[in-house]
Amino acid sequence: MTGVWRAVIRMLSTLIEAERREEWVREWEAELAQAESSGRSPGRLVAWASEEVLRHVAGSRLLRAVPQDVVQALRGLRRSPGYAIAVVLTLALGIGANTALFSVVDTYLIRPLDLKEPERVVLLNKFKEGRYGFTSAPNYLDWKEQSASFEGLAAVQTWAATLTGLDTPLRVSRALVTPGFFETIGTTPVLGRGFSEEESDPARSFVAVLSHELWLSAYGGDPEILGRTILLDGESRTVVGVLPAGLKAPPFTSSVWIPLAFTEDALGGRGRNNLRVVGRLRDGTTLAAARAEMDGIGRRLAETYPRSNDGWTVSVRPLQEAVVASTAKPLWILLGAAGFVLLIACVNVGNLVVARGASRQRELAVRVSLGASRGRLTVQLLTETAVLSLVGGALGVALAAALVGPVQGLVPASLASMGPVTVDGRVLLFALGASLLTGGLAGLTPALRLSEAASREVSAGGLGALLRVRADTGGRGVAMVASQFALATVLVVGAGLMARSLVALYSVDLGVRHEGLTSFGVTFPPASYATPEGVSEAVDGVLSGLAALGLDATTTSHLPLSGARLRSSVILEGREVDMSTNGPAGAIKVVGPDYFETLGVPVVAGRAFTDLDDERSELVAIINTRAAEVYWPGEGAVGRWIAYVEDETGEPVRRRIVGVIGDVHFAGPSQPPAPEVYQPYRQTTEVWRWFGRAMSFVVRTPDGSVLSSNVAQAVVQEVDRDLPVVGLRSLTDVLDRSVGTPRFHGTLISLFAGLALLLAVVGLYGVTAFTVRRQWREIGVRMALGASRALVMWRVLSGAFRMATLGAAGGLIGAVALARLVSGMVWGVSPWDPATYGAAVGLMTVIAMVAAWLPAYRASRVDPMESLTSE
Amino acid sequence: MTGIRMTYATAAVLQALDAGLRYGFDIAEATRIRGGTVYPMLRRLEARGLVASEWEPAEIGRREGRPSRKYYELLPSAKDAVAQARARYPLPALGKPTLGRAVGVTR
Numbered sequence: 001m002t003g004v005w006r007a008v009i010r011m012l013s014t015l016i017e018a019e020r021r022e023e024w025v026r027e028w029e030a031e032l033a034q035a036e037s038s039g040r041s042p043g044r045l046v047a048w049a050s051e052e053v054l055r056h057v058a059g060s061r062l063l064r065a066v067p068q069d070v071v072q073a074l075r076g077l078r079r080s081p082g083y084a085i086a087v088v089l090t091l092a093l094g095i096g097a098n099t100a101l102f103s104v105v106d107t108y109l110i111r112p113l114d115l116k117e118p119e120r121v122v123l124l125n126k127f128k129e130g131r132y133g134f135t136s137a138p139n140y141l142d143w144k145e146q147s148a149s150f151e152g153l154a155a156v157q158t159w160a161a162t163l164t165g166l167d168t169p170l171r172v173s174r175a176l177v178t179p180g181f182f183e184t185i186g187t188t189p190v191l192g193r194g195f196s197e198e199e200s201d202p203a204r205s206f207v208a209v210l211s212h213e214l215w216l217s218a219y220g221g222d223p224e225i226l227g228r229t230i231l232l233d234g235e236s237r238t239v240v241g242v243l244p245a246g247l248k249a250p251p252f253t254s255s256v257w258i259p260l261a262f263t264e265d266a267l268g269g270r271g272r273n274n275l276r277v278v279g280r281l282r283d284g285t286t287l288a289a290a291r292a293e294m295d296g297i298g299r300r301l302a303e304t305y306p307r308s309n310d311g312w313t314v315s316v317r318p319l320q321e322a323v324v325a326s327t328a329k330p331l332w333i334l335l336g337a338a339g340f341v342l343l344i345a346c347v348n349v350g351n352l353v354v355a356r357g358a359s360r361q362r363e364l365a366v367r368v369s370l371g372a373s374r375g376r377l378t379v380q381l382l383t384e385t386a387v388l389s390l391v392g393g394a395l396g397v398a399l400a401a402a403l404v405g406p407v408q409g410l411v412p413a414s415l416a417s418m419g420p421v422t423v424d425g426r427v428l429l430f431a432l433g434a435s436l437l438t439g440g441l442a443g444l445t446p447a448l449r450l451s452e453a454a455s456r457e458v459s460a461g462g463l464g465a466l467l468r469v470r471a472d473t474g475g476r477g478v479a480m481v482a483s484q485f486a487l488a489t490v491l492v493v494g495a496g497l498m499a500r501s502l503v504a505l506y507s508v509d510l511g512v513r514h515e516g517l518t519s520f521g522v523t524f525p526p527a528s529y530a531t532p533e534g535v536s537e538a539v540d541g542v543l544s545g546l547a548a549l550g551l552d553a554t555t556t557s558h559l560p561l562s563g564a565r566l567r568s569s570v571i572l573e574g575r576e577v578d579m580s581t582n583g584p585a586g587a588i589k590v591v592g593p594d595y596f597e598t599l600g601v602p603v604v605a606g607r608a609f610t611d612l613d614d615e616r617s618e619l620v621a622i623i624n625t626r627a628a629e630v631y632w633p634g635e636g637a638v639g640r641w642i643a644y645v646e647d648e649t650g651e652p653v654r655r656r657i658v659g660v661i662g663d664v665h666f667a668g669p670s671q672p673p674a675p676e677v678y679q680p681y682r683q684t685t686e687v688w689r690w691f692g693r694a695m696s697f698v699v700r701t702p703d704g705s706v707l708s709s710n711v712a713q714a715v716v717q718e719v720d721r722d723l724p725v726v727g728l729r730s731l732t733d734v735l736d737r738s739v740g741t742p743r744f745h746g747t748l749i750s751l752f753a754g755l756a757l758l759l760a761v762v763g764l765y766g767v768t769a770f771t772v773r774r775q776w777r778e779i780g781v782r783m784a785l786g787a788s789r790a791l792v793m794w795r796v797l798s799g800a801f802r803m804a805t806l807g808a809a810g811g812l813i814g815a816v817a818l819a820r821l822v823s824g825m826v827w828g829v830s831p832w833d834p835a836t837y838g839a840a841v842g843l844m845t846v847i848a849m850v851a852a853w854l855p856a857y858r859a860s861r862v863d864p865m866e867s868l869t870s871e
Numbered sequence: 872m873t874g875i876r877m878t879y880a881t882a883a884v885l886q887a888l889d890a891g892l893r894y895g896f897d898i899a900e901a902t903r904i905r906g907g908t909v910y911p912m913l914r915r916l917e918a919r920g921l922v923a924s925e926w927e928p929a930e931i932g933r934r935e936g937r938p939s940r941k942y943y944e945l946l947p948s949a950k951d952a953v954a955q956a957r958a959r960y961p962l963p964a965l966g967k968p969t970l971g972r973a974v975g976v977t978r
Contacts, residue, residue, distance in 0.1 A: 026938070026941075027895075027940075027941045029938055030932075030937070030938040030939060030940040030941065031894070031895060031896050031940065033937040033938050034894070034896060034937060034940055035896060037935075037936075037937055040896070044906070045896070045906065047906075047907065048899070048905060048906030048907040048909075048910065049906075049907075049910075050907070051905065051906075051907025051908075052906075052907050052910050052911050054907075055907065055911055056911065
């Protein structure tokens with residue numbers, strides 16, 4: 001260890017003027033030895049020495065000359081614009097990629113939520129076997145009553161609602177919250193107030209708080225909004241408050257907030273888990289203490305109410321951590337990938353600085369002869385790189401700002417709900433830091449080497465000797481290119497794995513035809529559609545309106561791939577068990593008669609629904625193949641009955657199974673099909689309200705184009721002018737969104753891999769070309785002695801091949817080591833997939849050969865006479 | 872006047888030297904001032920002619936099995952500065968006062 005500290009001292013000493021240097025080193029070495037023998041920390045001593053050097057440099061003539069150096073650097077760069085442009089562009093790419101990604105990471109992971117003391121806001125969930133769940137009203141009330149760790153606990157239910165009474169009806173997000181919610185998350189309305197205790201009484205709860213955004217967009221920022229009445233799902237409510245602008249409190253971000261009143265029914269159902277719970281830790285209470293307390297409460301409740309709570313504990317997580325939990329790791333990995341790109345860019349710039357330095361040795365030598373110290377030269381060379389890296393950084397920020405838009409478009413929906421990615425002061429600070437660090441990293445080694453070479457040569461052989469000096473980049477150039485190839489290989493492997501995942505995801509047979517289909521949603525508010533028959537009638541109206549336009553149309557409560565589902569316990573013929581235990585379950589869906597045909601889902605047994613399956617005929621259901629296998633393995637399902645709760649009575653309703661259909665990857669291609677139960681919409685009992693009374697319509701247009709939203713709106717408003725059309729998009733688009741997250745990762749990492757590859761290739765080309773130029777005469781001699789052109793070319797190419805394969809081999813080792821990190825990000829391919837690794841190495845080698853070909857060709861064209869006679 | 876700016880750090884270092892502390896490390900520890908400040912300060916005081924530095928005789932280092940260290944001593948010219956330092960920032964005793972010896976009263 002002592003050796004390391006001494007080496008650091010010696011390195012630092014290069015910045016002390018020569019006449020004091022030896023004494024300085026001797027003194028610190030003696031102090032170091034003393035510190036070690038007396039058991040004190042040598043690290044602290046070295047820190048002191050560094051501080052002394054920094055103070056020395058900061059106060060010395062070395063830095064006083066910086067403005068002058070900057071001017072000189074700019075002049076010098078104007079003389080060699082090619083070099084300047086190459087360095088600036090390289091850095092701009094590296095810094096731009098990093099800044100763009102940092103702005104994403106900053107927006108979602110670093111920047112605290114805009115709430116009062118956001119670190120004290122926690123999310124409470126029921127927790128079992130690694131899964132977080134919502135909780136029920138009785139559980140929430142017990143948590144609230146029995147815990148002492150929180151200043152406040154509040155429960156939230158989020159749902160969509162329709163706002164009417166405006167020019168066009170508006171579909172908005174709505175959150176039902178218990179009084180005290182706003183205080184708990186730490187926000188205060190900018191206008192009016194939040195909810196009072198009394199307003200949780202259903203009789204007095206007809207009030208609402210608006211988000212700032214809705215207040216502006218729907219009510220034009222009306223200053224008289226307080227006291228105004230709005231129509232939400234057909235119920236009138238009085239506006240009592242408006243929240244601050246830009247309030248981000250996912251997962252609660254909403255447009256309209258109304259009081260949550262627990263009905264008798266909700267209070268009776270401990271197993272009815274539909275509440276999110278948020279809490280504010282008491283000042284001075286640690287997260288660990290709150291966790292310990294809630295753990296105890298959770299266990300007690302599980303013992304007291306085993307039917308609903310068995311095996312469940314309570315998890316307490318900081319809100320921000322909970323929101324970004326699943327997305328945080330990939331984002332950090334991507335930032336790491338961007339860091340690789342920057343490192344490669346640094347190496348390139350370092351190579352460029354050395355190559356340029358070689359052609360400037362004469363200038364440097366003259367400076368040394370005229371009395372410039374080594375420190376002085378180092379500072380001057382560093383200033384040049386710093387100037388370039390700052391320009392590169394500025395360009396990088398511009399690039400990042402341009403990239404933020406497209407990146408935003410790729411951000412998966414789970415993150416996008418937290419708000420848009422922005423380039424703010426902190427991001428700029430990051431870019432500045434990255435620029436300076438890059439400049440330092442790329443410039444320091446070459447600056448030290450060049451200044452050392454210049455000083456050494458001058459003192460050894462005078463000015464004359466120096467004029468013959470050349471920068472030696474032989475061995476080091478190979479190492480640099482190899483390291484670039486290693487880094488690039490890691491990224492190319494990563495990109496390859498992501499690409500294969502995406503191909504695998506896209507090639508999964510989803511079980512539905514999505515081409516040429518458009519979908520849109522309509523919600524039927526309870527105020528106008530109180531009965532199931534009312535809803536059925538309206539759905540009929542929309543379907544016949546579409547049919548009148550000559551469009552094939554059907555309807556469903558749950559669009560495939562949209563991620564939505566309604567899971568319910570089911571009772572099966574011959575398998576009767578108590579519904580409250582963990583018996584069989586299925587995802588309940590309501591569909592129109594032509595649904596299976598329109599979406600191309602095959603009927604594998606029995607029949608599909610027909611127009612005759614209505615409220616007057618026997619209640620029927622169709623299940624998917626997976627359900628048939630799970631419910632009655634090997635026994636056949638058609639003709640048996642299935643039952644589940646369809647209304648508030650809690651009594652299971654029996655339905656006859658009339659058909660079995662093919663499996664659909666309902667939750668997206670990466671999720672295996674789950675048991676599903678379909679029922680015809682005309683036989684829909686109260687089940688409507690379980691999925692928010694929302695129906696999606698699926699339309700096939702004759703030419704396969706996306707249905708115009710005007711057409712959809714017109715058809716729907718023909719039925720009811722207060723019904724808004726929402727989420728109109730092609731089903732293919734819905735599928736694309738379901739693979740949004742892997743696509744986001746894949747696109748970014750491919751972009752980084754592409755950049756890395758480009759920079760590595762430029763690096764290899766540069767070093768090879770430089771070597772060929774340096775060996776011009778040697779090549780001439782070889783050719784004069786009979787070496788063939790092919791041999792010369794072969795020598796250059798094999799040199800490049802060696803660098804590339806050495807690097808790629810190193811990269812493979814790195815990739816194997818890092819693969820564990822991406823295992824959660826790839827699907828359908830092993831993170832150690834040999835084919836991907838092999839292809840990456842192959843690609844790197846081929847590209848290296850392409851890059852080296854031009855210098856190799858030039859080398860083979862050397863005219864021996866000319867190269868030997870020229871200097 | 873001594874021609875130096877009497878900051879707290881300067882005063883503390885002067886008083887530590889006056890108390891008989893001779894090595895940068897010891898001074899930094901006794902005054903709790905960072906070594907990164909103490910060492911440059913000693914060099915500055917030396918340049919002003921208030922402090923002299925000397926390398927220990929090589930045999931001391933050899934005897935103790937370490938390189939010989941550089942030590943610092945107040946010069947008689949520092950008398951005013953030390954008085955000023957003590958008046959401005961009186962510190963609890965950092966050790967036995969030795970200014971008398973250092974300024975050569977007994978020598």
